[in-house]
Amino acid sequence: MSVSTDYRPKSAWTITVLLTGLAMINFLDKIVLGMVAVPLMADMHLSPVRFGVVAGSFFWLFSTSTVIVGFLSNRIATRWILLAMGASWSVLQLPQAFTASASALLFCRVVLGAAEGPSFPTSVHALFKWFPDQKRSVPVAVINQGAILGMMLAGLGIPLITLHWGWRANFLALAAVGCVWCVLWLCFGREGTLTDRMRRPHAIDQDSASVAPERLPYLRILTDASVLSVFLLGFVAYWLLGQTVTWLPTYLEKGLGFSSIASGRWFALVIAFAAPVNIGLSGLSQRMMKHGATSREARARLSSVAMTGGALLFIVLATVDLTPIQKVLCYAIAGALPTLCLSVAPAMLAEMVPPAQRGSIIAINTAVASLGAAVGPVVMGRLVESHASAGSHAYELGILVTAVLLIVAALVALLWLHPERSLQQLKRDAAPIAV
Template identity: 30%
Template sequence: MSIPRPSRRAWWLLLLLFGIGLLNYLDRQTLSILKATLKVELALTDIHYSWLVTAFMAPYILFYVVSGRLVDRFGTRRSLSAFVGIWSVANILCGCAQNLAQLAGARALLGAAEPGAFPAIQRVMMTWFPPERRAFAWSLLSPCTTVGAILAPPLVALLTTTWSWHWAFILPGVVGCVLAAGWWLTDRNPPAASGAAEAEPAAVPLRTILGDTRVWILLGARAVTDPVWYFHLFWLPGYLQERIGVSLSQLGWIGWIPSFVASLAVILTGRITDFFVARGRPPARVRVTMFALAAAFAPLGAFTTFAPSLLWALVLISAVAIICQIWFFGQGLLVADIFPRNSAATIAGLLGAVGASGGLLMNLVAGPLIQHIGYVPVFIGLACLHPLAAVLLWRTLPRLVRAA
């Protein structure tokens, strides 16, 4: 039996999604890169900066759930165009801010709009790519956040030194408005073979979704695993500088390596999982097996603090990054395997909200833990989380496979 191939429009949409995901991560990092500059320009303190971070994170967590419902209700063409347009306008408003209150309001609007990209991506991939091709297409998309993280520091620095810090916000905002218009013009006429017409049955009620035990299984796995990634995202740069002696300039040269290696591993994993799904293996079983194999290497992360050199530290950190990215990438596929398309965006939003909440909680407790007991127990504890989540999914695999 021949395997259906995605249309040419599907690949154009994937390219647009790559740009949208890249911009999503670039825009959220601009403030942290400009922290020192803005403290001088707007007379901010570290307490003010913490308020700005909270102004972004609070609506980000809340609107992860809201945006998922909006995607299931209005479809990807209208919702994603609106999300990208709103956060791009918010970014422009950040560049026009003259004081703390204006900047905080703009960051709150940015935090409300940005999480909508990920539930929309979930639905787009289910709409335009058949299951036999979906993992590979998704793996090609996964590096977009990595590229955004890599480009943000040099691009923000270039715009700031060439013109001013205002343009570091405004110019990406203008690009985002162009992408929003491009999405509106391109996301049309979904393939009839997938039953993907935008006028499909209404979104599944939230009460029905929350009453499904399979949703709670995935939420539990996400709550357990996301703190590992958020800890590495926010604490590893400081760890490398404080404990291994890496300078800021050296960090700029090597900081992208773990994410880059993880992106290559995700693309390879996508090809492998597509191979087995195309040959009739149950997709949910393939995904959970992928999770379990990746989680088997998670204990390596416990040895990070014992690395004898920077090279070995990077190897161990890269291994953990690979595991985290495979889980991020695979959870979207697992949702697509198990749940109908008119509930998938809502479930993706719930997963993102739970994951971000766990990451926020982890970062609140990480400081006191490291200050009082050091890094070693923290790394050991984090190394146990992916295996724990893998056990949870493996024990409930028969239920997930039957549902799919």
């Protein structure tokens, strides 16, 4: 495949760096509640279930706003959508810093979740305007490292801020960071011009059958087996993400007995471990495609293997008698492997659907996936509360549930996720549609 003359590496990677910064802020906003869980629960007299509800409320409108903005991103420049999101996040930190009740905090988290929901799909849609298909796995993986960087900074910085100035000061710091990003984006953020007219020559064939139609009925896209398989992978990956950002700090402190500062450092280590694993596996996927592998081989099967490996390690953590440090290291590896699907899932969707509908489909995928992050913390909270006397085993029961979901998603992808075949079928079933 020849690369379009519209591909400009320097500009493309500048945008990637800026979007990585946005992802960092996004995940700082997500993780902050989990990192201040212990003092916040004590201050507001919240039970584990009520805290799980407040934490999960971040995702209540996450899906709705993601879909709405996803459709808008098909028609409005992503540069301005992303700027509006970044500015709104900064403003919405302020009421969280001063709220005095659990109900008010819950309301703040719902609104912030609605504002932050479209971030990832809009960022990916913007990124794909700068990178051709074969070069997309690594840039998306780099954006995902913004999430990892955000969680690392949270693990190291939030406990210290809380120790010196109280848990509320963290929200003021996040507001300031968001303002800085908005200024940088205004100065350097631009809209990409790359189109998806080129397809990998081995994807289907050399003729026009390998090019997606201009538009397809959304019902046909959303009932395709490969698309649904990608949605399930995302749902389970976000379930794991919700478990990690909400309950891992508490598991480390109350379940495994680490101090609050030590828990923050171990949390940062767990998150940091995901960065090289995610980039390494994404790079492997991209190299496989460069050397002739199909998307099914380099993206779908590799994701399935990674998820299965993570699930098996979670099972070991929950069933084998390990020391606290061994459990942390086991969680670090197990939690890192499934992150590959967060990098390759948007690329698989982008190669199957028309470019004119890419933003909305990636947004729908994120909306469906985020439901996992909304439900997961509540399930874990109920397990922790109902097995409170079991200590760390209460949390590990929730980890076992996650392991089962990872295995199910991996098996579904192995059986039904065929991006190249779905492109053929969607092309064959295409019919004119007014949108």
